[in-house]
Amino acid sequence: MADVVATNETILVVGGGISGMTAALEAAECGKQVVLVEKSPTLGGRTALLYRYFPKLCHPVCGLEINLRRIRGNRNVRVITMAEVTAIEGRRGDYTATVKIAPRYVNENCTACGACAEAVSAEFPNPFNYHLNATRAAYLPHAMAYPQRYVLDPSLIGTPDAEKARAACKYDAIDLEMAEETLQLKAGAVIWATGWQPYDAARIQPYGYGRFPNVITSVEFERLADPHGPTGGKLLRPSDGKEARNVAFIQCAGSRDENHLRHCSRICCMASLKQTHYVREAHGDEGRSTIYYIDIRAIDRFEDFYQKVQKDPTVKFIKSKVARIAEDAQTGHPILHGVDTEGYHRYANEHDLVVLAIGMAPSVPAGDVPAEVIGDSSGFLEAAAGDGAIFGAGCATSALDVNRSVQNATAAALRAIQVVNKVARAEGTA
Amino acid sequence: MSDLNTQAVERYRNNFLKEVEENVEEGHWVKMCMQCGVCSGSCPFGPHWEHPPQEIFMMIRAGKRDEVLASDSMWMCTSCYNCIVRCPRKLPITHIMHGLANYAHRLGIAPKGQPTREFAKLFWDNMMKKGRVNEMKLTIGHYFRNGIGAGIKEAMAMKDVGLGMLKAKRLNPMELAGGHGLKDLKGFHAMVAKAKEIEDRKKGFVK
Ligand SMILES: Cc1cc2nc3c(=O)[nH]c(=O)nc-3n(C[C@H](O)[C@H](O)[C@H](O)COP(=O)(O)OP(=O)(O)OC[C@H]3O[C@@H](n4cnc5c(N)ncnc54)[C@H](O)[C@@H]3O)c2cc1C
Ligand code: SF4
Ligand code: SF4
Ligand code: SF4
Ligand code: SF4
Numbered sequence A: 001m002a003d004v005v006a007t008n009e010t011i012l013v014v015g016g017g018i019s020g021m022t023a024a025l026e027a028a029e030c031g032k033q034v035v036l037v038e039k040s041p042t043l044g045g046r047t048a049l050l051y052r053y054f055p056k057l058c059h060p061v062c063g064l065e066i067n068l069r070r071i072r073g074n075r076n077v078r079v080i081t082m083a084e085v086t087a088i089e090g091r092r093g094d095y096t097a098t099v100k101i102a103p104r105y106v107n108e109n110c111t112a113c114g115a116c117a118e119a120v121s122a123e124f125p126n127p128f129n130y131h132l133n134a135t136r137a138a139y140l141p142h143a144m145a146y147p148q149r150y151v152l153d154p155s156l157i158g159t160p161d162a163e164k165a166r167a168a169c170k171y172d173a174i175d176l177e178m179a180e181e182t183l184q185l186k187a188g189a190v191i192w193a194t195g196w197q198p199y200d201a202a203r204i205q206p207y208g209y210g211r212f213p214n215v216i217t218s219v220e221f222e223r224l225a226d227p228h229g230p231t232g233g234k235l236l237r238p239s240d241g242k243e244a245r246n247v248a249f250i251q252c253a254g255s256r257d258e259n260h261l262r263h264c265s266r267i268c269c270m271a272s273l274k275q276t277h278y279v280r281e282a283h284g285d286e287g288r289s290t291i292y293y294i295d296i297r298a299i300d301r302f303e304d305f306y307q308k309v310q311k312d313p314t315v316k317f318i319k320s321k322v323a324r325i326a327e328d329a330q331t332g333h334p335i336l337h338g339v340d341t342e343g344y345h346r347y348a349n350e351h352d353l354v355v356l357a358i359g360m361a362p363s364v365p366a367g368d369v370p371a372e373v374i375g376d377s378s379g380f381l382e383a384a385a386g387d388g389a390i391f392g393a394g395c396a397t398s399a400l401d402v403n404r405s406v407q408n409a410t411a412a413a414l415r416a417i418q419v420v421n422k423v424a425r426a427e428g429t430a
Numbered sequence B: 001m002s003d004l005n006t007q008a009v010e011r012y013r014n015n016f017l018k019e020v021e022e023n024v025e026e027g028h029w030v031k032m033c034m035q036c037g038v039c040s041g042s043c044p045f046g047p048h049w050e051h052p053p054q055e056i057f058m059m060i061r062a063g064k065r066d067e068v069l070a071s072d073s074m075w076m077c078t079s080c081y082n083c084i085v086r087c088p089r090k091l092p093i094t095h096i097m098h099g100l101a102n103y104a105h106r107l108g109i110a111p112k113g114q115p116t117r118e119f120a121k122l123f124w125d126n127m128m129k130k131g132r133v134n135e136m137k138l139t140i141g142h143y144f145r146n147g148i149g150a151g152i153k154e155a156m157a158m159k160d161v162g163l164g165m166l167k168a169k170r171l172n173p174m175e176l177a178g179g180h181g182l183k184d185l186k187g188f189h190a191m192v193a194k195a196k197e198i199e200d201r202k203k204g205f206v207k
Helices: A018-028 A045-049 A060-072 A115-119 A160-168 A218-225 A268-286 A300-311 A402-427 B002-012 B016-023 B027-032 B038-042 B053-061 B065-069 B082-086 B093-107 B115-130 B135-146 B148-157 B159-167 B185-203
Strands: A010-014 A033-037 A077-080 A083-091 A094-101 A123-125 A134-136 A181-187 A189-192 A196-198 A215-217 A246-253 A288-293 A315-319 A324-327 A334-340 A345-350 A353-358 A360-362 A373-375 A381-384 A390-392
Touching: A010 A018, A010 A181, A010 A402, A018 A033, A018 A045, A018 A060, A018 A077, A018 A189, A018 A402, A033 A083, A045 A060, A045 A218, A094 A189, A115 A160, A189 A402, A215 A218, A218 A268, A218 A353, A246 A268, A246 A334, A268 A288, A268 A300, A268 A353, A300 A315, A334 A353, A334 B038, A381 A390, A390 A402, B002 B016, B002 B093, B016 B027, B016 B053, B016 B065, B016 B093, B027 B053, B027 B093, B038 B053, B038 B082, B053 B065, B053 B093, B065 B093, B082 B093, B115 B135, B115 B185, B135 B148, B148 B159
Parallel strands: A010 A033, A010 A189, A033 A077, A189 A390, A215 A353, A246 A288, A246 A353, A288 A315
Antiparallel strands: A083 A094, A094 A181, A123 A134, A196 A360, A324 A334, A334 A345, A373 A381
């Protein structure tokens, strides 16, 4: 990795989701040098784990594919995966970042032939399916992974399986001696695009996530609907593997709540409206979706999307934040208790499966960013302290959909470009 | 008493929310309610009372003064705090419920004969006599509130509990004869009077 060349005119982008990729590409396509640092073994971030995108219900694959092609075709972007930025020192136009790179145990020779995965039997919970299933400990994160290079999970190292994997590789791509590396990189500006993570649903105690198997989160539901997911695209509920036809969606699970996240996560109303389509796709007129909500916030121009879902006779809306969930011990059906705001009627409704429209929290709270930055009350990144050139992009700054993330990341790229342009002028290289 | 009510009506006209904000304990929180329904769904008393907290808060904003103040709903609150711990807006719901009950009582328009209200009055009068609660007298006063016949019936139904408490020395039968009180009863009464004076001034109940 010692071949990474970076100067004060380099832009460092941290986080390789849709926002980080966008920011990196916008800057690189303007001729700037960019280093893109991603913590996981692949670019793509959380959008790669969605089944379909609102508003057009297209597959995330196409949007990602376009960006990956741009990255492959651009010599100004250097991508470093399995890497984290542990410190950023210096000031606007003159930063030094410390980057820690975890061993992948697979080098550039890998052709993604998959022989190593066949050779090993050890498995570990698959992070790219939100741990809903297990995957071989020699693996490719997902079909869209970039780089298209396998990874050995650290749990494999030192076991006979590691040797089996190495023996199976015909391309001399497995290097069991690989160790953690640390790099120092120069940069004139930093774009912080580490994205979001689902709020810890188990903390919403009355909903029983973790206690009742048939209470899952919206991100898990995306994986169930995906043909590449743990159930091959079938909406099978966890307790007994039966098809879930009667699905409840609970809005604001963890959001707009002083006991959890204070902010409105902004996309989860649209996500649940979208997910009613998954139920319809799986079961047609036999499917049942019920959305329990405080108020539906179909952000920006998506009101028409909402209206279309309202017209679907298989979708019911109940204006009420569910108070608590119980479980029918015999059937495993979750039972939702609450009071309907329209008329103050009590209900105790049984469903096959409950999907919590889980809130979005920053994946790296502003307080944990290894640089001087200012965060809002939810930990989203607002700005660098003083006149620093550390710019937030995408969901690191707020709960945003992909469209907004991309806009926001483009703006961050522009700010960073202005900084390195100034450095270039001062150094006489412009 | 009822002129307090007339005064309040004149003073606030149609702005019942403002009246609540200025006179009811924690009343300034009412406008923060976003009508999500969690408190109503969490209240163990839910099925048994007319208006759950969420509805009471909406009625306040809708200016339904008479319906709210004459309602027995807030008298049903058992202070279990289920609603408070779950309210996404952190409204001190329990305190508002008790504040409303207290305000209705002060105005003299709380529901007559409402059992928790009657018991609260009994408790207060009992305590004011000697500065301590005389449990023997309180219990008997409570059982016999509806006359001798009903009292005997109720006392008989509870006799095992009562005997158990006597055995465990949780009830002292000697207290029936007078009972012991505070040393400085006069000081105690003065203190309560002062507290009431301060509260009246704060809440605008000046005579
Ligand atoms: C249930 C659900 C459904 C959704 N559906 C849609 C939809 O249909 N349409 C839509 O437009 N939006 C949807 N969204 C929103 C969408 O997921 C986000 O807008 C998008 O993921 C934002 O991209 P991002 O790059 O900002 O963040 P992320 O996708 O979170 O990417 C951040 C990247 O940074 C990396 N990273 C994290 N920490 C570090 C670190 N310390 N160092 C280096 N790298 C790090 C992560 O590994 C990740 O690759 C949905 C969200 C949810 C919850
Ligand atoms: S590491 Fe070797 S065996 Fe495994 S996918 Fe890559 S080339 Fe194939
Ligand atoms: S977008 Fe909808 S579900 Fe998500 S927090 Fe906002 S109101 Fe709640
Ligand atoms: S839980 Fe809080 S915000 Fe929700 S209806 Fe009750 S008082 Fe209002
Ligand atoms: S504290 Fe009172 S209002 Fe709140 S849930 Fe308990 S009984 Fe109901």
